[in-house]
Amino acid sequence: MKRKKKAGTIGYVIFLSLFLFVMIAPMLYMISASFMPQSDLNMIPPRLLPSKATLENYARALAQQPIIKYVYNSFIITIIAVVICVTAGSMASYALTRTNIRFKTTFLVFVLAISLLPTITLINPIFKMYSNMGLLNTHIGLAVIISVLDLPMTIWFLTAVLKNVPISFEESAKLDGANMFQIFIYILLPLLKASIFSISILVFIGAWNRFLLSQVLNQFEDCRTVVVGLTLYQTTHTIPFGVVAAAAMITILPLLLMVLVFQKNILGGIMEGGVKEYPLFVNSLRQ
Numbered sequence: 147m148k149r150k151k152k153a154g155t156i157g158y159v160i161f162l163s164l165f166l167f168v169m170i171a172p173m174l175y176m177i178s179a180s181f182m183p184q185s186d187l188n189m190i191p192p193r194l195l196p197s198k199a200t201l202e203n204y205a206r207a208l209a210q211q212p213i214i215k216y217v218y219n220s221f222i223i224t225i226i227a228v229v230i231c232v233t234a235g236s237m238a239s240y241a242l243t244r245t246n247i248r249f250k251t252t253f254l255v256f257v258l259a260i261s262l263l264p265t266i267t268l269i270n271p272i273f274k275m276y277s278n279m280g281l282l283n284t285h286i287g288l289a290v291i292i293s294v295l296d297l298p299m300t301i302w303f304l305t306a307v308l309k310n311v312p313i314s315f316e317e318s319a320k321l322d323g324a325n326m327f328q329i330f331i332y333i334l335l336p337l338l339k340a341s342i343f344s345i346s347i348l349v350f351i352g353a354w355n356r357f358l359l360s361q362v363l364n365q366f367e368d369c370r371t372v373v374v375g376l377t378l379y380q381t382t383h384t385i386p387f388g389v390v391a392a393a394a395m396i397t398i399l400p401l402l403l404m405v406l407v408f409q410k411n412i413l414g415g416i417m418e419g420g421v422k423e424y425p426l427f428v429n430s431l432r433q
Contacts, residue, residue, distance in 0.1 A: 235300030
């Protein structure tokens with residue numbers, strides 16, 4: 147029995163090590179290549195570490211294209227999309243799990259069906275609708291449609307979480323005179339804090355990497371996102387890999403900062419947040 151358990155542990159460690167290597171090794175090489183001079187990149191076999199670290203690739207990447215502008219556009223669009231998606235998704239999930247709305251199952255199936263539609267099939271009607279509404283080449287227009295497409299995932303995720311949240315706190319709050327809106331704001335949102343941060347990061351990453359919608363709806367360079375800008379630049383110019391790696395590092399930096407800033411919130415306990423907030427809320431009702 148002990149031998150089987152030990153063999154299983156060894157196999158798990160080996161599998162995890164290989165998985166991490168496959169996932170992390172390309173990223174580590176890209177970081178290294180972004181600091182390599184061109185002579186290192188031309189060597190065969192390729193060097194894994196730069197002979198002399200240089201910021202030349204970063205300087206060329208910033209000088210040859212408006213990456214900072216692209217990053218700014220992507221950040222604004224992504225933040226708006228996350229706020230809309232998480233706000234609407236949390237309210238919809240609350241309504242689906244805490245009210246007696248008819249056809250809730252049908253609605254969830256419909257939401258799932260929307261999420262299964264390929265984006266390419268929606269491009270033409272969205273483009274025509276946005277053209278008539280004057281929303282082409284705008285931050286808010288792109289953010290809204292991205293949030294709509296990510297909303298099904300958010301609703302399904304938060305609905306599954308809410309179904310496993312006990313209603314004892316909510317019932318106690320009702321006895322103390324709280325209405326549905328107060329229960330949602332002061333009871334459920336603290337309980338869902340960790341889950342909301344988790345789905346927010348998933349939506350953030352998905353919105354940041356949206357290519358097809360961004361390319362079709364925001365064609366002007368002033369409104370172009372970083373993913374579209376870098377892709378179009380690479381397809382129309384011959385760019386050394388070092389410059390591409392540097393541009394990629396500038397692109398993913400906001401995503402890395404997002405994870406680092408909110409990692410404590412993601413790892414925090416769901417019940418801990420709710421238990422801390424609930425007594426404060428009840429005391430405010432009784433005053």
